[in-house]
Amino acid sequence: MTAMAAKKAAKKPSKKSAKRTPAKTQPKKPPRSAAAMKKDKALELDPKRIEELLRRLQAAYPDAECALHHSNAWELLVATILSAQCTDARVNMVTPALFRKFPTPKAFAEASLPAIEEEIRSTGFYHNKAKSISGAAKKLISDFGGKVPETMAELLTLPGVARKTGNVVLGVAFGKTEGVVVDTHVLRLSHRLGLTRAEDPKRVEEDLMRIIPRDRWISFSHEMIHHGRQVCIARKPKCVDCTLETLCNAPDKTWSSH
Numbered sequence: 001m002t003a004m005a006a007k008k009a010a011k012k013p014s015k016k017s018a019k020r021t022p023a024k025t026q027p028k029k030p031p032r033s034a035a036a037m038k039k040d041k042a043l044e045l046d047p048k049r050i051e052e053l054l055r056r057l058q059a060a061y062p063d064a065e066c067a068l069h070h071s072n073a074w075e076l077l078v079a080t081i082l083s084a085q086c087t088d089a090r091v092n093m094v095t096p097a098l099f100r101k102f103p104t105p106k107a108f109a110e111a112s113l114p115a116i117e118e119e120i121r122s123t124g125f126y127h128n129k130a131k132s133i134s135g136a137a138k139k140l141i142s143d144f145g146g147k148v149p150e151t152m153a154e155l156l157t158l159p160g161v162a163r164k165t166g167n168v169v170l171g172v173a174f175g176k177t178e179g180v181v182v183d184t185h186v187l188r189l190s191h192r193l194g195l196t197r198a199e200d201p202k203r204v205e206e207d208l209m210r211i212i213p214r215d216r217w218i219s220f221s222h223e224m225i226h227h228g229r230q231v232c233i234a235r236k237p238k239c240v241d242c243t244l245e246t247l248c249n250a251p252d253k254t255w256s257s258h
Ligand code: SF4
Pocket: 192, 193, 231, 232, 233, 237, 238, 239, 240, 242, 243, 244, 245, 248, 249, 250, 252, 253, 254
């Protein structure tokens, strides 16, 4: 070894010797804050717990299905667009007359916006909804031969269609699972049950897709929506009547057995 090389070797410890550095000389990790520990605790992803949660949901809502009335994929697509910021019950009041007046995508594509608006006014945000429905109908005619496409990538090209609507149409009309429907109920319950910390629905969906078995994606979202409507309601969840209570550590529980 030359004198220069010997000097360098003395200054820079090899990787091997760095690995052998005793633990007590390593910098200590800062202690976790109470808030961080609370957050860690909030995520409860033990597979056995998830399995039990799914079992109880299915037992409580064995026939859970989409509450939007429809007789084909196009009608479901329209009803789902109308259901934004509106109850399914209200949408179901509006759609019979709407589909009588415009029975096909072609009829919607040829209708004026005010004519569509007039029929859907009571669902709220009717200017935007009419634009979306009209745009989706036109795109269906021009790009998909008048038929609702059966992939998420194609559905997302339709005006007014985001992943939630895409998942509803794929799951309910075609029995295809490309994702999990994340609506306001699924979002709220997923937080309360410690299944995700994400706020953005797309991230929530990704978290749920990781922890829920794929063959339960469709039924899981229906069950969560039913549970969110009937028991785990937004303001005052009915925890005393909840089948998931012993599995739930939500901070805003109204009653707790543990
Ligand atoms: S125990 Fe309460 S907060 Fe938890 S899922 Fe049931 S209703 Fe919702």
